[in-house]
Amino acid sequence: MLTKCAKSCRRRAKPATIQEKELNDYVLSVLLGIVEGLTEFLPVSSTAHLRIAEALFHVSLTSGYWKMYTIVIQLGAILCLPIYFRKRIAQFLSTFPQGKRGDRNPLTHPLGLVMAAFVVTAIPSFLMTKLIGKHLESLYIMELRC
DSSP: OOOHHHHHHOOOSSOTTSOOOOOOHHHHHHHHHHHHHHHHTTTSOHHHHHHHHHHHTTOOTTSHHHHHHHHHHHHHHHHHHHHHTHHHHHHHHHHTTTOSSSOOOTTTSHHHHHHHHHHHHHHHHHHTHHHHHHHTTOHHHHHHHO
């Protein structure tokens, strides 16, 4: 059972004059879980689709409760990858830097390539933290990305 705070945190974006029934939090969780599950395995942005679904269901993202819900529901999809690929990751770690056949160096080994890609992505992201944070939940920006 949800606390009074959790229920009161989800506010409707529409004026108070319109009488609507709110979705039960459990039904809403199931619907958002379906959206996350379906879009995670398609070549589309699951985060954007989850955000669009939350907007359609009038879920307030200013609420800490629903922000945490969004993080947790996506955490499952993120954490399943290291578990699924654990043998491959262990192989990469154990053969770094020479590779499985001994024909690699730190720059051509898959782990080295991942580290290089991380650095190339992390530096601009760090420098643009304020800009990214300002527009992170913008539906307009998500629409431009698609």
